[in-house]
Amino acid sequence: MQHVSSADGTAIAVHRSGSGRPVVIVGGAFSTAPDGARLAEAIVARGFEAIAFDRRARGDSGDTKPYAPEREAEDLTAVIEAAGDSAIVLGHSSGALLALLAAAHGAPIEHLFLSEPPMRFGKDEPGDDLPQRLQSLVDEGRPGEAVTLFQLEGVGLPPAMVEQIKASSLFEHLTTLAQSTVYDATIAAATSNPDARLLGIAVPTTILVGVETMPVLERAAPMLAERMPAAELVRVPESRNHAIDPPATAAIIAERVG
Structure with a gap:
């Protein structure tokens, strides 16, 4: 494990394994870097370097106040820049929302993989408070x-x-x-009903959705793909119940960026 410094000075804990083109894993709610270990192993087996990190306020990372979604976008940018000039990014669940937000803010992302982003497109959104x-x-x-x-x-x-x-x-x-x-x-409130800036990113984007997942996720993936000119939708039958299947997901990444 090492730490990289984000733009506001927050220390972000990073776990790196393997060698090759970097793939940064952005975890979802309640996840920390060790939760991505099996996915990292599958990515390494495909000839990439896998990079997992603790998002701020998690695990071994810090938490500088005040918070804003842009600060987490800067955290991801710092992780990418520590790995090299650019990286492939795979975000799962709320991590997909963060990855998309970072791309819209100019993070140096080669290819964006968004796994089951929890977007509601204005329907049944949680309360603003x-x-x-x-x-x-x-x-x-x-x-x-x-x-x-x-x-x-x-x-x-x-x-x-x-x-x-x-x-x-x-x-x-x-x-x-x-x-x-x-x-x-806070990130969900900023991205759940995506605006033109989020939908119009030029980064090649692959949207992943598994099976037996939550209805809101099954609905969101094709809706997002339809609205993003640079995106394609890929269904992953091996991924079930909002959990990524590491080998199948690593294979999809390799097929599209290898």
Whole structure:
């Protein structure tokens, strides 16, 4: 692990493996760099360098205030620039929203892979005050409630599933990432109904969607592909239930950029 410095001085923890053209993995909600280990291994097996990183307020990365989505776009740009002049970028879930935002802000991205971006296109969007309510819970020392609120309103998980997660051994770990729910909700608010700048990026873009995934994700992928002139839609039957299949996804990357 190493750290790179973002534009505002935030230290971003980076994990690099393999050699070749760099592929940067941008994780989704509640994910840290180690969660991308299997995907990184599959990418390395295809002859690339895999780069995973802890987004700010996660894992071994810092968190400089005040927050704005542009700061996370700068974090990703710093990771890319530390790897070389440019990189291939694969973003999953909220990480796909961040990757698209960074591309719109001029990050040096060769090819953009957006895996199941959670865009709602103005339909059934969470309340505008969700980031503020999440931040209040975090500030009041109630991280578990922030996690649950984000899962219910930000992600749209069924209440029964949220209760199962709350009762699991995973929940304590999720509470350590509570601050990141504020940031994911803020990024979603800025990108969920994408504007012309996001849709008009010139970077070659591949939008990935698996099977048995959430209806909002199944709906969003083709809608985004239709609206982005530089994009293609690829269905990945090996990826199920909003989880990336590492070998299949690495193969898709290799086919398009190799």
